[in-house]
Amino acid sequence: MRQSDSQRTAECTSKSGSKRRRTFLKTGAAGTAALFAGCLGWGDGGSSGSSESTGGGSEANGASTGTPSSDTNLSGTTINMLEYAAAQAEATRQVLPQFEEETGITVNLETAPYGDLISKQFTSLKGSSGSYDVIDVDVPYWPAFVSNDWIQPLNGMLEQSSLRQSEFLQRVWNDTVVWGGPDDYLNLDAGNVMGIPYQPNVLTLYYRKDLYDEAGLSPPQTLSDYQRVGRELTNPDENVWGMAMMAKEHESLLVEWKSMLYSRGGRFFEGETIKEAPFGISESWNPVFDDQTGVETLKYYKQLIEADYTPDGVTSWDWTNVTQNFIQGRLATGQAFSSTARVANDPDKSAVVGKVGYAPYPGSDVSGTMLRRPHYGTWSLAIPKNSKKKQAAWKFIEWLSSTEIQVERASYGAQPSRQSAYDQLTQSQNEVFRSSPEFFQALYDGLTQYGIGRPKIKGYFQWSSTMQKWLTRSITEGMEPQKALSNAANETRQLLDEQGY
Template identity: 20%
Template sequence: MLFNSILILIMRTTRRKFIKYAGAAAVSGLTAGLASYALMPSNSVADSMDSTTIGIGSFEVERYRPPDYLEFLDWLRSVSKPLSGQRIVIAMENEPFPRAMQRINSDFFNFSGILTEYELTPFLQNLSNIRLAVNTKSPTYDIFNIDGSQIATFSDDLIPPQELAELYPELTYPDFDVDGFDSIGWALSSKYPQDLIFSPYEKELNGSVVQWPQDIPIMIHFYRKDLYEKEGLEPARTWDEYYEDIKHFDNPNGGFYGAVSMAFVHPSITFEYLNHLHSFGGKIWEVADDNTLRCVMNSDEAVAALENFVRFARYSDPGSSSYSWDTVASAMANNRAANAIQFADYSSLMDNPNKSQTVGKWGYKLNPAGPAGSFTTFAGAGVGVSKYSRHPKESWLWLQWVSTTGAQVVALQDPLNNSAPNRKAVYDDPIIKQELETGKLQYLKVVKEALSTNRVGTLISHPKWPQAGAIMNSKLHETWRGYLTPREAVKTIQDEIDALGPVFTF
């Protein structure tokens, strides 16, 4: 088996640390347990585990746990005994990475004794639930994740990780590598204001860290490689080639379409449009030297980008006007389209034989290029401890656990989790290296390539973004439906956002 060959490789490359655990069995029952735990199924749990605890998957996957991760778990057990039996509630979006961490939560429970309840809901519902909790200063949630675009709204409702480390030094892992987070998640998901380190802005705003990155979801081009190979075609490199491809594959009489898009009145339509906007040289905001923002949507570049986006509607799944990222993924899995610009995480759904009719049929490429090149959209969230939590100590331990390199290596061995890790060292793990080349993580090669271009768009968070974003979502949707021309849409967006400002501050 591939897993066994990788395990041999890991044991060779980390022999000293492995022997530390396996060889010490004669003198330490705990360490012997750790050595055996290194290869336990992900949802094996202690006999004493509370049956109401949420977080265990319904299947078993034999996974390797890296030695550094076992060291962290050993430390976790050594410091958490006084907190054993306490319960924390975690509110996160119902997406691949949170589900993967829920499925390996037995690791956290087995070594801390802390009970966890996960509340995983769709993006807008999660946002609404968290907003209600913080507006009432309720301790409902101990931990929650906040999308980077919404961080301005909630930055004052989180206990910054550095503050937690200072408050609880005895519960702070001494070898935790804060510098090991990927730069994009650190800049765009953890800080407020965000550091706009990528094109088209390339400007650091020197924000404060209020949470830690969760994962690195970016949009890439999904294409049906089986159909492209059958037709002898290469996936599109430009938007014009993409247009020709979707015309070629469009077969509405057969219930199959050239593409499927996120065109509902939902944040997903703005995220998808950003891939077009930046590739045509446009942007939503101009960031002044004094770090204030002005909307610059009423531009020829924004018009051209929107014309490009909506011309695909004719050859796209007609349900697109009611689809967000989840429903686009379902349409793809149900064999309704040949192409999509979708978040890489959703490759996990494509490869799930229980939910997909298209297992093994999707390929992944960089997004098609416009005049300014190929851009990808980042839509990552961070995760942090609520200021209103009654269990900040327990929550701080969980936040450290979920943010370790080892936990993410374990999670990526989950066949239902195709997220992109927020820790740079994950890519150096022997299992992950092997899977990148020959296994299920092929999509990650495209993610790495896209990030290496430094052409990454995102939504800039500020106090008025929820209102500005609602304007964007509505007018883009109306344009997709044909109710507005692209020129009318960008002017209306500009006018209505200006009415909120026109100058915006952080």
């Protein structure tokens, strides 16, 4: 396995953002919450689920808000955790009894689908006394949460902990949890560690090894290869299609188009960082996605949707539909996020168990250079500032972040964030589900070499909804790509001006 940056010692203070420092206006709590109203129906590649709560117990003890001490007896404490109702929550539910038995701390685990999750987080974080002691933070929300001073920095806790930053995938760490202060959230020299990454995702290619082997094909390296393979493996008589799209007006549309745009040398904003973490930071925040590369990419995207090797109806598909059709055997190749791997190898749910291969999402040859830039993002564990049980909350986060527990959670469909976990999980003798070593190698490569994160703007989801709207106008309503993207760029400028960029 390739040595990664995470095997080299690093300081908690990130220097990679020193040339990108800028002070932004702070969005008020009420204004920030309103910013996201009406656009919370989706998450980063996980399955949706109903809200539920498990656990119980007394609220006794554990009321201190200071830095945890190793000799503090927290037995009898009850903490509340809010987690996204997807693969990470199922994994947490499975290992939770071990933590409660070892520590005497009870964890009330509440899970919620994406829209409900974010609404609950905003409501709780704004109050002086919050409902949760540990929350599950999707990376696009960090700018809003940090700029509103809602999250407890973890630097002091890390200093007294057995956890070491250098043990995590550094590309993921730097892009996810290192932030500035509330009034200067992108001043990364401040080195505020706001969370612990625990569920990284990257858009990955899933393919039918049996169909590829029979046709003598290898996984596509470029988008052009993807089209060629798609044509060859399409068999309408068998209801098998060579490739899929996730072109519904949804976050899936934006991240799929983004992955193609960036692999063709494009970007969203002028001067945006795309070669080293942290990604998605611009000096000017001037949108440039309506340039020739953006227009040509949108035209290309529309061609793929209309191709005869793509199933009908993909303009109503998101990543969940791609996963479901792949595990039902209808797709020779599909693009999906990390939690798909386990369900694709679950004999109770999948028709393709033992037939699944994994590869990095295809890229493009740009002036002789191969560019792979699939979308990626990371969920992190954080402690709200208004929690009254920070010691117990930290103890739980620390425990969940250990190598042993990350490896165990991987067997239930979660993805680790520590180098040592990948060192184990990529070994053939350490299979935790069918073909899991191959999957974790592909995931590792995507996270450490290829993946590109989202723009780090406080109003990401309002902006994302704007982009989805104009992309859809072009894809399904026939608006010329140039006009659609120009309209999106104009609305982007207005939105960012209103937010003080």
